[in-house]
Amino acid sequence: MSKLIVYGDIHGCYDELVRFRQKIKPQKNDIEICVGDVITRGKDSIKALRYLQSNGIKSVIGNHEDKLIRYLKHQKKDKNNPITLDEDEKDIIINLNSDDIDFLQNMPLFLRFGKIIVLHGGLQNHQNLDKLSKKDRAKILRLRFVDENQNFVSFGRENEESIFWADVYDGNQGFIVYGHQYFKEVKQTKNTLGIDTGCVYGNKLSAVIFTNTQTKEFSIQSVKANVA
Numbered sequence: 001m002s003k004l005i006v007y008g009d010i011h012g013c014y015d016e017l018v019r020f021r022q023k024i025k026p027q028k029n030d031i032e033i034c035v036g037d038v039i040t041r042g043k044d045s046i047k048a049l050r051y052l053q054s055n056g057i058k059s060v061i062g063n064h065e066d067k068l069i070r071y072l073k074h075q076k077k078d079k080n081n082p083i084t085l086d087e088d089e090k091d092i093i094i095n096l097n098s099d100d101i102d103f104l105q106n107m108p109l110f111l112r113f114g115k116i117i118v119l120h121g122g123l124q125n126h127q128n129l130d131k132l133s134k135k136d137r138a139k140i141l142r143l144r145f146v147d148e149n150q151n152f153v154s155f156g157r158e159n160e161e162s163i164f165w166a167d168v169y170d171g172n173q174g175f176i177v178y179g180h181q182y183f184k185e186v187k188q189t190k191n192t193l194g195i196d197t198g199c200v201y202g203n204k205l206s207a208v209i210f211t212n213t214q215t216k217e218f219s220i221q222s223v224k225a226n227v228a
């Protein structure tokens, strides 16, 4: 039976990704997916992006890919670009070829496999993946905290009352595998699995491997980040 392998945020950690796949040894029929934020911050964003393409690995879109796509869209218009890039992002932009851009532009917001959903940030209980507004899409890429009324809390506006979305997600859309928020260890709740274990911050790269997407049987694997 083929497996579903979902990788946490890679953020340009190409060496670790290659080493990780040598350890996992994906088989031909296995499906490999990333939770987004494949690029930026780490040293080898372009290499990581091309490695996915040449190995048939898909990714849902992360907020960092979304930012670059929005930047490129604005570049086509005859106005000042409202999006400011840092040096790392500028460097990525000038090195993207047309295949890379196609690959980025075709990253879906979420992917579904049986009862499992892969997306970058998070989901609020009222959101229906089949009926999303443009605002919902932006939130799914960025969600971390909700308030006591389950409203989205913007980045930097968290306080003691803020609740991490996965701690209150009721599972109504399925079992969600996500990244975006760095945890030292994979964070598991009843209906979610957070697999960004901060490889780019020197911790480790993690993946969840489902042997059956209906029963949600899974195992976790990780590789340590390279010593900088």
Ligand SMILES: [Mn+2]
Pocket: 037, 062, 063, 064, 120, 179, 180, 181
């Ligand atoms: Mn992110």
